[in-house]
Amino acid sequence: MAEQVRQQIKSGIQGNGSIVMTNSEMNDGTAMDNGTTRADLMQRVALMEEMIAEGRRSTAQYGWLFLLWGLVYFAAVGWGLFLPFAYLAWPICVTVGFVLSIGFGVRQKRTGGSGDLRAHTLRSVWTMMGIVLTLFLVTANVSHHFDGPGCFAAILFFIGLAHATSAMILRWGMQGLVAVIWCAGGVASFFFIRPSEWVVIFLVATFFGQILFGLYAMMLDRQRVAASVQRHA
């Protein structure tokens, strides 16, 4: 369909770009004042629909960001459990995650072409989630009130909320499922209240909701890019 429309665009360009108007009649038998046929107009409608959809198609590829943050979570939990200076695990891992994410964003801005509104919306959702979650964690730690399942559940619900919002914006069922996984983890945190159980819940949610989902999204990104290259070849 997209290729057909591109061909239509090419065929419609006559030197200075004006459209050659025909004097034929509309399909239903009525002629328009300016000679444009009904088929011409229907073609314009199809063209607009296709181009608006093309514009909305995100130019960005975010799959590996999910994978990255899944690995950051795993690294932080692993360091916190098995390595010295455990109190540094989360601040350092999260900082590394932020630096890599920002680097990725700058690189993508240079290589990308458009300020896709939907991509901007998604970036805003995830950036604000990151800021609010960081504020929550820092405040809870500094005040020594990071205790009880409520605090732990809040983290999972924060992440679930961001996934759910993204899923609604993208109308993407798979990400909706990921949101359910994170929120289910949040709910489970109230019933499995030992810290060792929270770790298991968090790692399971991270594995399915970040790492596997990230790999899946990367695979889709690659397929989309390959299809785009084929289309423009």
Place this chain on the structure above:
Amino acid sequence: MPELPELDPIVHGKLRLAVLSLLTSVEEADFIWLRQKTGATDGNLGGQMLKLEEAGYVAMEKRFAGRKPQTVYRMTSAGREALAGYVAALKVLLGAAL
């Protein structure tokens, strides 16, 4: 029989209509992205963008992305109005088909 609305000839051009439709869903778009999406040649796209600019439907800005020069377009409010008017005229012309 009621008078049929006129279609804005600037918007009606296929490539110009494609560009305006693309620009409705993005904040801004650079020339290369528009060229990729429409499949137009540099010369044609450049010419059509100039016409849209002259009509006041798009605004152009030249800047650098790193070391690379970039020509970025965004739709103006006049462009949005023109496209909305064009869609309204199409609705009248095509009636129930839309």
